Amino acid sequence: MNHKLCTLITVTASLLLGPAAVSAQAQKPAPAAKTSTWAVGHTPDGQPDMQGTWTNASNVPLVRPKELGAKEFFTGQEQADYLKRAKNGYVGDTATPIQAHYDRSQFGLDRSQGKFAPNLRTSLIVGPEGRIPPYTAEARKRLAEKAAKAKGHEFDGPENRNPGERCIVNNAGPPMLPTGYNNDLEIVQGPGYVAIMQEMIHDTRIIPLDGRPHTSSDIRQWRGDSRGHWEGNTLVVDTINFTDKTAFRGSTRNLHVVERFTRTGPETINYQFTVDDPSTWEKSWTVEIVMGPAPGQIYEYACHEANQSMTNLLSSARNLEKEAAEAKK
Amino acid sequence: VAERYTPVRGRARLRGDNRRSDGIFAAVEDQHAVARRMEKNMRLAEFKCVEFVEELMYGHLRKPPNK
Numbered sequence: 001m002n003h004k005l006c007t008l009i010t011v012t013a014s015l016l017l018g019p020a021a022v023s024a025q026a027q028k029p030a031p032a033a034k035t036s037t038w039a040v041g042h043t044p045d046g047q048p049d050m051q052g053t054w055t056n057a058s059n060v061p062l063v064r065p066k067e068l069g070a071k072e073f074f075t076g077q078e079q080a081d082y083l084k085r086a087k088n089g090y091v092g093d094t095a096t097p098i099q100a101h102y103d104r105s106q107f108g109l110d111r112s113q114g115k116f117a118p119n120l121r122t123s124l125i126v127g128p129e130g131r132i133p134p135y136t137a138e139a140r141k142r143l144a145e146k147a148a149k150a151k152g153h154e155f156d157g158p159e160n161r162n163p164g165e166r167c168i169v170n171n172a173g174p175p176m177l178p179t180g181y182n183n184d185l186e187i188v189q190g191p192g193y194v195a196i197m198q199e200m201i202h203d204t205r206i207i208p209l210d211g212r213p214h215t216s217s218d219i220r221q222w223r224g225d226s227r228g229h230w231e232g233n234t235l236v237v238d239t240i241n242f243t244d245k246t247a248f249r250g251s252t253r254n255l256h257v258v259e260r261f262t263r264t265g266p267e268t269i270n271y272q273f274t275v276d277d278p279s280t281w282e283k284s285w286t287v288e289i290v291m292g293p294a295p296g297q298i299y300e301y302a303c304h305e306a307n308q309s310m311t312n313l314l315s316s317a318r319n320l321e322k323e324a325a326e327a328k329k
Numbered sequence: 330v331a332e333r334y335t336p337v338r339g340r341a342r343l344r345g346d347n348r349r350s351d352g353i354f355a356a357v358e359d360q361h362a363v364a365r366r367m368e369k370n371m372r373l374a375e376f377k378c379v380e381f382v383e384e385l386m387y388g389h390l391r392k393p394p395n396k
Binding site for chain 2: 311
């Protein structure tokens with residue numbers, strides 16, 4: 001896929017899932033699934049079996065549309081009616097219209113063309129608020145300074161662009177938040193480990209389950225350092241030791257992510273994560289996504305190879321500067 | 330490319346491969362030991378290559394200093 005398009009879609013998705021301020025939420029479980037005889041299978045070494053190719057694509061926005069207030073769940077009929085009124089089959093579209101200069105359906109990227117696991121939530125963020133908690137005063141100051149420093153230098157060099165455009169990290173997390181397209185991932189389990197490979201950026205996270213401690217906090221990684229354990233049928237993954245550069249929605253290197261994966265049916269995994277960073281938000285916040293099956297296999301995704309957008313973006317900026325300088329003569 | 334991994338001792342694996350490209354060159358066979366790293370707390374760390382090649386790829390497109 002043309003990377004310029006990829007970049008635009010990524011940016012658009014970021015806007016769709018955009019940050020917001022307000023407060024508080026208490027976790028409330030999703031409505032119980034219909035009773036069935038299904039029971040989770042186990043791997044030969046006894047782990048609940050999560051293996052397979054999955055997608056965490058969702059037509060539920062991260063932040064709840066304001067008009068829905070504290071309503072945390074739709075009924076099936078309410079959701080169907082709401083989606084009829086929304087553009088592109090996406091709940092959030094009535095509140096955040098997409099600014100695109102092309103027909104996304106031409107590339108199969110319109111959300112009405114996508115397949116999503118059933119999810120009656122009105123926002124991926126759980127709780128009555130359905131919004132990201134307010135930034136702390138420290139974070140507001142830090143982010144304002146960062147924005148002021150970046151202003152006017154957005155196209156100076158590759159480091160001025162976001163990590164997704166640079167093909168460094170994208171939707172593989174942690175935490176794993178869906179983006180505009182390609183939210184496919186594969187889970188593979190072996191004795192003592194769970195591996196999660198995300199097609200985008202083609203990145204694999206290998207999570208030890210043997211109780212070993214985290215690496216030293218002196219060692220910082222874009223994707224942090226993950227350790228997992230089982231709580232019944234739920235895989236709990238704890239990740240710390242991020243870099244400042246990771247900056248998940250404004251976070252610092254103190255970001256702490258706890259993910260919970262629970263196989264809830266033959267074609268569903270309940271994926272829940274809680275993010276905490278006292279340097280950034282006034283309180284922790286939790287997201288819940290239903291992952292569904294992604295038929296087929298994961299393929300190679302050579303992001304950097306096709307990253308024409310970075311070249312075009314920087315060369316365009318240099319040309320504009322050159323034209324401006326010549327006009328002054 | 331056909332690879333074969335065979336355990337030979339507790340810490341080692343024997344890796345052999347047989348590369349064929351019909352009509353271009355004769356099959357090449359290679360065999361060497363793959364030793365297991367046994368240092369305490371040994372683990373692989375992240376290696377984000379992109380960060381290291383950006384200067385090579387885009388350095389000529391950077392905004393010149395003092396402009």
